[in-house]
Amino acid sequence: MLTNPRSDRVKAVRALSRRSVRSRSGEFVAEGPQSVREALRHRPDAVRDVYVTPEAADRHPAIVDAARAAGVTVHDTAPEVLAAMVDTESPQGLVAVCRAVDRPLDEVLDGLPERALVLVLTHVRDPGNAGTVIRGADAAGADAVVVSDASVELYNPKVVRSTAGSLWHLPVSVGAPVTEILDGLRARGVALLAADGAGTTLLPEVDLDRSHAWVMGNEAWGLPEPLRAQCEEVVRVPIHGHAESLNLAMAATVCLYASAGARHPDGRGDTPVGTEAGSDVGVGGRG
Incomplete structure (x- = not known):
């Protein structure tokens, strides 16, 4: 010992x-x-x-x-x-x-399926947010996560803890400039959807029945305008109550699950969640 x-x-x-x-x-x-x-x-x-x-x-x-x-x-x-x-x-x-388990950008993008769902994180600073969003992408069935060189490091201990094991479940690429990431996705026919509180398109209005990537920006000020301009649509999650806004993790999860709904219209997953003692299954579960 x-x-x-x-x-x-x-x-x-x-x-x-x-x-x-x-x-x-x-x-x-x-x-x-x-x-x-x-x-x-x-x-x-x-x-x-x-x-x-x-x-x-x-x-x-x-x-x-x-x-x-x-x-x-x-x-x-x-x-x-x-x-x-x-x-x-x-x-x-x-x-x-x-x-380290990350993969080169081209390898991840070349491995995308025909109708892909991708999460792109750029300018994200908070490790807990980054890990939670990766966990949400995993739960929603995303095909890949790409983290730009302007974001918090993937292997920060708080990021790893916040993924709750999801780091091991899906292809991840880190460290490329965000413009290279967006160009690579666009070249492969993946629609770029910016999630931003300044968006003019509401989430229910977006066509999610296609290959697309959600591009998420900084917790405080969102995506820089030059990056929003590179996206096909700038999308806003509608607020029906009196909350001023949603934080990054909440907004990302809502967007990702809207995409999951388009891919799985019956609302059901494929296999049951494991129930081994100590598993962190949270409040969700596959049907």
Whole structure:
């Protein structure tokens, strides 16, 4: 069992909380049972090491078994040692060191299906917002997420936590300039829809029965005008009550689910949500 919170191994894991170290090593930390479980389920090749406390091992034996079955080294870790590895106040007893899973932009765009749904994030600064929107894209059945070089880094620990495992479920590209992203989508026949509070087209009026990408901008000031001008339509979510506006995560989820409704008019998903103890299924569920 790892018992020394000042060991070089612990310091190396903790160092992955810094972007410079993540960029240099090509590795990042996934924390908590949901994220680690989904990493092992969908991308076991990306998981290098798993650290688990005795209590977490007792609560989540299937995760430990899955890691060992995938050939991942599992380290029994004292709670105070695991706490020293991460920056959260109340660690959940499971940490995985993972290799980056993003793909080159052209690879992601060339892999899109004929009737694609894509989420583009640019100038998004808040890690929690970015992760929550990626989770919403996954839930709505998006085919890809593309994060521009002007947005928060994908492997920021708060982004990874906020995706609740969705980071492992769909193709993601990061780091390209937003103009290159939009040009690439347009060249592949994907309609560009800017979601912005200044939009003149209401969401129910938009044709979503085609390949399209939702382009989401900054939490405070939305998309810059030059980017709005590159989009086919600038779309606004109608407000029927007295709220001034929706925040980024809410607006993105509404738009993505409008797209999901066009793709799945019966309103049903394909398979039931898993019910393993500790799963974070939230308030939604597949029918």
